[in-house]
Structures are given as structure tokens and as C-alpha cells.
Amino acid sequence: MTLWLEAFNTDFWYAIVGAVLLVLALGAFITSRQLIKKLLAFNIMGSGVFLIMVGLAQYQHGPDSVPQALVLTGIVVAVAATALALVLIRKFVLKGGQP
Amino acid sequence: MMWFDLALGLGLIIAAIGVFRSEDLFRAVVLFVTFGILLALTWLRLQAPDLALAEAAIGAGITGVLLLDTLGVFRQHEQDINPRSSSQLPDISRQWAANVLALIACISAAGLLAWSLFNTLKMPAPHHNLVTVVEANIAYSGVSHGITAVLLNFRSYDTLLEVAVLLVAIVIGIGLRERVTTSANATSDEGQSKLSEPPALLTSLVRLLLPLLLITAIFVLWAGSTRPGGAFQAGALIAAAGVLARLGQIDIAARVTTILRLGLTLGVFIFLIVAVSPMLTGKPFLTYPAGWEGTLILLIEFMLTISIGLILLSLFIQAPRPRIPAPVRNAIPATGPNAETNKGGDQ
Amino acid sequence: MTLLNIFQTLFITIGCLFFLIGTIGLLRFPDVLTRIHALTKADNLGLGFIVIGLIPSMSTAADIAKLIVCWVLILAASSVSAFLVANQHIKKSKEFKDHDVV
Secondary structure, eight states, X not given: OHHHHXXXXXXHHHHHHHHHHHHHHHHHHHHOOSHHHHHHHHHHHHHHHHHHHHHHHHXXXXXXXXXXXXXXXXHHHHHHHHHHHHHHHHHHHHTTOOO | OHHHHHHHHHHHHHHHHHHHHOSSHHHHHHHXXXXXXXXXXXXXXXXXXXXXXXXXXXXXXXXXXXXXXXXXXXXXXXXXXXXOOOOOOOOHHHHHHHHHHHHHHHHHHHHHHHHHHHHHHHSOOXXXXXXXXXXXXXXXXXXXXXXXXXXXXXXXXXXXXXXXXXXXXXXXXXXXXXXXXXXXOOHHHHHHHHSXXXXXXXXXXXXXXXXXXXXXXXXXXXXXXXXXXXXXXXXXXXXXXXXXXXXXXXXXXXXXXXXXXXXXXXXXXXXXXXXXXXXXXXXXXXXXXXTXXXXXXXXXXXXXXXXXXXXXXXXXXXXXXXXXXXXXXXXXXXXXXXXXXXXXGGO | OOHHHHHHHHHHHHHHHHHHHHHHHHHHOSSHHHHHHHHHHIIIIIHHHHHHHHGGGOOSHHHHHHHHHHHHHHHXXXXXXXXXXXXXXXXXXHXXXXXXXX
């Protein structure tokens, strides 16, 4: 326990928040029935991963540009994936599926 | 300041729970946009201004627009077709199985994450870390901002592949659109007539904001070599400008023309040329000639900005839309063959 | 704590108060138009006070100009979006009434 308290700083806190978001979003992704909500949960899952990556890499020696650059590309790929998923969902709904 | 971080972290979690729990999709999307804005603040607290810029423009801005537009399409579609018995009862046993599965997955993921966080804490600080490596080599990279150096010099291979991923996404997006268009004819024309005339106030605001957004995009791109900023953030800004223009009924990228195709591929094309050309003189893939790093990085970033902006914009504009409902233009039958011939030159 | 600090603290606190009041209004007011009223008040006045409070801590004229440009842009954007929402709301309620009569 003392180990946790010693290491506890801003970066580590956000890594924990990221882990919580990841777990919650995973559950929501499996249980939700609407496709759009699955997509939102998937996005939040990604954000959780990004927070863990940056937070854990930085909690010992301050801002680190390597994980930040990785996450920057990650954010852009995530929006492209979301847009593509939305194209597919739209097509599915326009063909008569349930959103 | 710790209290602020605690509140912000809890705010993120609460916003996420709000997204998961709300039955209404519109509400979920609005909460998701809120989540994106809180996340942008979080990146600032993590001393990552580049990520904050990208998250504010992309996570909260463009993703939000895409989602809201999709909800609008669904609503229109529902009105067009019929209020079908949408209250389809879910299969109870399947839902129950999904809940159990979710519970197991959550518990195992939580355990795994807690275990790995705990073990990370027990690990001694690494002897040499990436921060010092980047600092030691940044003088040779051609730029003085760490993240740009990593993205376009030290790990440029990743960035090249990432832009290729974006290109694949838009190729699929356009491919799906064309199949839809040929059967449901002319998305661009329909998009035009679907929206009613926008209020004059909106168009004048768009006229004011468009040049400002483009200037800001170029500034962010230029700043990228010395300060937070760069091709991705600038590309996002260009996409946002395009979306705004679309709202003001100025149609950019509404049709898939040769120029648009060129713009979409420009980034990857130039990047590949710069990457391959040193191989002609026997050097490895993706090495910049000494002395030219800064210039080449700026060239690649400029092209990438155009491509990323156009790709994100096209993914929004080319997304499938419902056919126009019959009463709005009763002159032409919606599936008439003549409707297809009058826009044959498009593709 | 210099006089300038007191001035800054005062203005930023007033700005935050406006945001708080605006948020309460957004949550508690009964319909779209009053909610827009609460929201735009928070944007305009709250942000204005915060910007005024922040100006003394800027070092260059360019930074001050940037702050003011931010404020002006947000004013323009928030007023136009408020107008659009209100416009749509009026259109919708009109349609609803027409439908009712028929």
C-alpha cells in the first residue's frame, strides 16, 4: 500500500483512471445492444488505453515524447476507424437494420 | 492541484458511465463529446499539449459531428420508411449470456490491469529511458520539437504506415458510397436539396471563420517543428473547416473527382517518394540526406496535412445518406433511370 | 498579494460564478429558449471576465491579442449557435402546432 502512495502522482492517477475506463467500456461494449453505443464504448476503451500508455510512461520521469507521438497517431487512426464504422452502420441501417 | 486532477479523473469516469447508461442515443453522443473535452483537459494535465490539440479538434470536434450527422440520418430514415415495430424484444437468454460474459471479461481485465500496474510500481526506474535518448538525438533530427522529431524522423516508419491506414479507410468509405450512389443516385445532389436553405447568419459566420481556420491550420503546421503542433492537428483543423463549409452549403469534396483523389493520396505518395529515394544511392529506407531533414520533414508534413484533412472530410461527406423522400421532389421519381444519366460524368 | 493579484482573482472568481450560474440555469430552466439564455450569458460574461482577469499575466502584446481573439470568436460562435438552436426550436414547435390544428 505504501508503494502505491509513494508513486501516486498526476500521471499515475490518470493511468488508473484509464484502467477504470478501459474495464467499464469493455463491459459496456459487450452488453450494449445498439451499434452506435458499441462504437462509443469502443472509442472510450481506446481513450483508456491512451491514458494508460501516457500515464505509465511518464510517472517516473516526466513528459515523454515517444508515447505521446504514438498516442497522437492513435487518436487519428481511432477517428478514421470510427468514421469507417459509421459508414458501415449507416449502410446497414439504410438497408433496414436496427441502429 | 491534486484536487483538480482527482475531480477531472472522476469527471471522465462519470461522463463515460453516463454514455454507457443512457438509453437515448442523442444523449449518449452529447455525453461522449463532453467526455472528449474533458479528455483534452486531461492531456494538458499530462503535459501533452499536442494531444490536447488533437483531442479537442478530433475527439470532441470531428467525431462529434460524424456521430450527430449519423443520428440525423437515422431520424430522417425512420420518417421516410415507417415507424416499424422497432421495439423488437431482445432475446432474454442471449442478453443474459452477454451480461455474464461482460462480467467475466471486466473482472479479468480489472485484475490483469491492477496486477500489471502494481508490478510496474515495483520495477526500478529504467537505466536509460526514451526521454534522454530523444534529447540526445534531437539535434540531428532537423526539428526541435520532440514529438515531431519522433513522428517524422525517429519513428517515421510508424507514421508512414499510419497514413496508409487512413488511406485504406477512405478507399473503403468511397467504395461503399459509390455502390450506394448508383442505386440510390447522386448523394451530392440529394445532400444539397435535403438541407433547407441555411440561415444567413450561419453562412456569414462560415465566411468569417473559413479563412481564419485555414490560417490557423497553416500556423499549427509551421509551429510543429519548434512547438506543439504539426500535421495531424493541422489536418484536423482543415477537416473542421471543410465540415463548417459544408454546413454553410459551400460544397468541398462533394464529388469524387480526380483532383480529390490526388489530394487524398498526396501525403502517402510524397512520403513514399522521400522514403524510397535514398535507396537509389544505397542508403537504407527512410533516411533523410544530411542537412535536408528540416526541409523534407516540412514538405512531408505539408502534404500530410492536405491528405489528412481531405480524408477526414471525405469520410464525413461521402458517408451514405438516405434517399430524398418523394414529396420533396415529386417531379422526378426517386428511382427513375433519368436521374442516373444526368450525373454520369461524376465518377 | 499585490493589488493586481487581487484584481485578477476578483475578475476570475466573478467569471467562474457566471459559469456556475449559467450551468445551474441550463440544468434547471424549463424550456429550450430560457436554457439558451442561461448558456449564452455564461459564455459571454463569464468568459469575458476570465479573459480580463488573465490579461495582466500575459507577457507579450501578441498573447493578449490571442486571448481577446479567442473571446471574440467564442462570442460569435456561441451567439450563432444559440440562434440556430432557437430557430430550429421555433420551426419545430410551429410544425407541431400546424399538425395539431389539422
